[in-house]
Amino acid sequence: MTMLRTRIIPALLLRDESLVKTVRFGKFTYVGDPANTVRIFNELEVDELLFLDITASREQRGPNLKVLADIANECFMPLGYGGGIRSLDQAKAVFDIGFEKVAINASAAYNPTLINQISSHYGSQAVIASIDVKVGLFGKQTVRTLGGKRNTQRDPVAWAREVERLGAGEILLTSVDREGTWEGFDLDLVRRVTDAVSIPVIAHGGAGTVDHIAQVVKQANASAVALGSMVVFQKKGMGVLVNFPNLEKLEEILK
Amino acid sequence: MITIVNYGMGNLGSMLNMFKRIGVNARIESDPAVIQQAQKLVLPGVGAFDTAMNCINTVPGLREVLDHKALVEKAPILGVCLGMQLLTGSSEEGTIPGLNWIPGKTARFPKQDGLKVPHMGWNVAQSNSPSLLTMQVGEAPRYYFVHSYCVHVDDPAHSIMRTHYGIDFDSAIGRDNIYGVQFHPEKSHRFGMQVLKNFAEI
Numbered sequence: 001m002t003m004l005r006t007r008i009i010p011a012l013l014l015r016d017e018s019l020v021k022t023v024r025f026g027k028f029t030y031v032g033d034p035a036n037t038v039r040i041f042n043e044l045e046v047d048e049l050l051f052l053d054i055t056a057s058r059e060q061r062g063p064n065l066k067v068l069a070d071i072a073n074e075c076f077m078p079l080g081y082g083g084g085i086r087s088l089d090q091a092k093a094v095f096d097i098g099f100e101k102v103a104i105n106a107s108a109a110y111n112p113t114l115i116n117q118i119s120s121h122y123g124s125q126a127v128i129a130s131i132d133v134k135v136g137l138f139g140k141q142t143v144r145t146l147g148g149k150r151n152t153q154r155d156p157v158a159w160a161r162e163v164e165r166l167g168a169g170e171i172l173l174t175s176v177d178r179e180g181t182w183e184g185f186d187l188d189l190v191r192r193v194t195d196a197v198s199i200p201v202i203a204h205g206g207a208g209t210v211d212h213i214a215q216v217v218k219q220a221n222a223s224a225v226a227l228g229s230m231v232v233f234q235k236k237g238m239g240v241l242v243n244f245p246n247l248e249k250l251e252e253i254l255k
Numbered sequence: 256m257i258t259i260v261n262y263g264m265g266n267l268g269s270m271l272n273m274f275k276r277i278g279v280n281a282r283i284e285s286d287p288a289v290i291q292q293a294q295k296l297v298l299p300g301v302g303a304f305d306t307a308m309n310c311i312n313t314v315p316g317l318r319e320v321l322d323h324k325a326l327v328e329k330a331p332i333l334g335v336c337l338g339m340q341l342l343t344g345s346s347e348e349g350t351i352p353g354l355n356w357i358p359g360k361t362a363r364f365p366k367q368d369g370l371k372v373p374h375m376g377w378n379v380a381q382s383n384s385p386s387l388l389t390m391q392v393g394e395a396p397r398y399y400f401v402h403s404y405c406v407h408v409d410d411p412a413h414s415i416m417r418t419h420y421g422i423d424f425d426s427a428i429g430r431d432n433i434y435g436v437q438f439h440p441e442k443s444h445r446f447g448m449q450v451l452k453n454f455a456e457i
Contacts, residue, residue, distance in 0.1 A: 004376040004420070005397075045444045047377055048399075073272055078399055078442050098269035100301075100401075100442070123302060125373050125401045169373070200371060223371070 006217050006254050007047045007224035008245065010231045011172075011204055012037065014053040014083065017067055021232050022054070023180030025132075025148040031232045031240050035070045040242040041231075042075055049075060050103070050172070050202075050226060052130075053083025057106040058146050062090045065097060072098035082130050082172070086111070091118045095126070103172055105130035106145040109152050112166055119167030127170075128202070129163035131156060133189060134176040141189065148176040160193045160201075170200040172226065178206030180229055182236045185212055190220035202226050208236065210245050214253040257455060258293035261285040262310045262317065264302045264337065273441040277448055279455040287316035295330060295454070296321075300337030304361065304404070305349030307337055312351075325356050329432040331457045332356075333388075339428065339435030340406055348404050357430045359408035370421040373403045380416040380426045380438070388434050389415055389427060390453050396446040398426070398438030406437060432457075 012034070013020050019031040031037065034051075041049055051071065053063065062084050072079060081094050082103025091102045107114045108129055119127045132144045133156045143154040152159075160171055173193050175186040185206045194201045200223030203216045207227050216222045227245075234241040259270055261283045274281035281297075284290055298321075300307050312318050324330045334342045343353045346361035353361070364372045379395040398418075405424035408414050416427035418437070426437045427450075434454065440447030 004374070004378060007376050042444075072269065073275075076273055076276065076442060076444050076448065078401075078439075079269075096268050098272050100269070125375055126301075169375075198371070200375070224376075 005047070005251070007202075008213065008250065009048045009050050009202060009224055009226045010041055010046055010244070011050045011052060011226035011228050012232075013228070014051055014064070014067065015055055017064065019232075020054075021180065021229055025054075025176050025179060027180070029240075032242070034067055035074055037242055038071050038074050041244070042077070044244045046077060046244050048078040048080070050080040050082070052103065053081075054147055056084025058149070060084075062086070063094055065093055068094060068099065069097050080128055082128065086114070088114070088117050088121060091122070095122060101126055101128050103128040103130040105132065108163060108166075109143065109145050109154070112162070115163060115166040115168050119169065124167050124169035127168050128172050129168035129170075130172040130174065131159060131163070132174045132176050144176060156189065157192050157196045160197050164197045164199050168199060170202060170223070171197065172202045172204055175205035179204070181206055182208030182229055184208060185216040185220065185222075187216060187220045190216055190222055194221040200224060204228070210249060210253060213245070213250065217254055256293070257281040257295045257297055258290060259283045259297045259299060260290060260321070262307070262314060264300045264307045264310060267299060270297060270299055270335070270441045273448065273451055274455070277452050277455070279451070285314075287314065287320040290317070290324070291320045293324070293330065295457075296324060296332045298332060298334040298338035298341065300335065300341060302337060303348060304337065304340060304346040304353070305351045307341055308349070308351040308353065311341070311354075321354070325354070325433055331432050331454065332434065333454050334435035335441075336402060336437060336439060339437050340404060342428070342433060342435045343406055343408070346404055356433045357408055357413050357428055357435065358410060359406055359413070359425070359428070361404045361406050363404050364421055367421050373401055374405070374420045375401045378418050378420060380418045383414045383417050384412060386415040386427070386429050386434075387457050388429055388450060388453050392446060392449050396449075398440070398443040398446055400426075400438045402437060406435070
């Protein structure tokens with residue numbers, strides 16, 4: 001069998017025109033200016049970048065195309081964007097700027113045909129279904145939207161199967177409970193989803209060490225890993241430092 | 256000046272961004288009359304083989320201009336991703352013949368356990384035969400790929416680089432003035448930048 005390099009993807013959060021980092025989708029810390037930050041990731045030659053506008057859907061607005069254009073002008077790697085995309089036209093505007101993937105979350109939950117529309121026009125590889133999962137009362141994990149605030153009552157595994165059927169090319173699976181905590185991925189959640197679908201699953205939420213990355217790839221079959229805090233802070237509780245895990249070390253442990 | 260052919264398929268903004276970064280004049284053009292004046296062409300493409308060939312065949316004058324550029328004027332042409340597959344004679348993805356500028360065929364990745372299709376992500380390319388297109392790319396450069404079909408050229412001399420994903424396939428091809436790359440050079444950091452720089456200097 002042939003293995004591709006596991007993609008390690010910085011997931012960067014846009015709030016207004018700044019990058020921020022959150023803990024469990026709250027507690028915002030300012031990280032920096034998007035264009036300056038992506039310039040550093042470009043120098044570091046990261047595999048791919050994912051931008052999530054965390055307030056677009058809540059504010060019922062579309063993508064901030066100006067910020068995205070600034071980013072695309074600096075980046076020579078695959079780029080994904082999620083946040084506030086409600087129509088094929090909005091997705092097209094993001095593609096035209098130079099992004100090749102859009103992540104759909106809230107709109108997918110309320111208008112599932114959008115995934116299908118975008119994937120039939122641009123191919124399934126252009127559509128990431130973003131699934132945010134949070135434990136609710138009584139310990140049950142359900143799919144959330146609008147920055148974790150709205151509970152769709154959907155089961156994550158059933159919803160993952162559904163977005164695959166609708167034509168999503170990959171799934172960004174975020175554990176809201178682990179996000180920003182540095183405590184490691186929710187391996188059980190990731191494993192249940194990777195067992196249920198055949199499209200690639202990007203595990204997101206909880207990475208704190210290189211070992212966490214190895215665990216979620218080897219034990220939970222994640223195809224790719226999204227990193228938040230690890231790539232924008234020096235260490236847990238310390239200041240901002242845009243960085244990326246050592247590639248040789250990563251390749252060694254992912255072997 | 257490089258002319259990026261806009262026939263309605265593909266991610267043109269990022270290609271333009273990359274040329275801007277390396278200081279090469281480039282423009283996006285869809286009018287066959289203007290394309291006729293071009294010195295160098297990039298044929299991009301994302302999507303389905305038949306849809307792309309239909310677009311090329313139905314825009315009045317476009318197919319003739321492209322054939323003339325490639326085969327008579329021998330202007331340097333670079334097909335990217337689907338744009339490279341179009342250079343072959345046929346694809347298992349569709350029924351419409353390709354441009355057939357480089358003899359070969361485009362085939363689906365064989366079904367194999369654990370082999371996810373599309374082939375999406377970074378992979379290395381091994382040099383197969385020396386070419387102006389791949390000067391100074393270094394040992395085993397890595398590139399970003401997204402594709403479900405792959406090219407096998409008939410004549411090994413037309414294979415510039417090969418990549419392994421389940422099977423070996425041609426990831427960069429060339430015949431005289433005509434070149435193709437399966438990966439996205441505009442999304443492949445300095446590795447892709449070098450390929451586009453080389454193409455700009457051919």
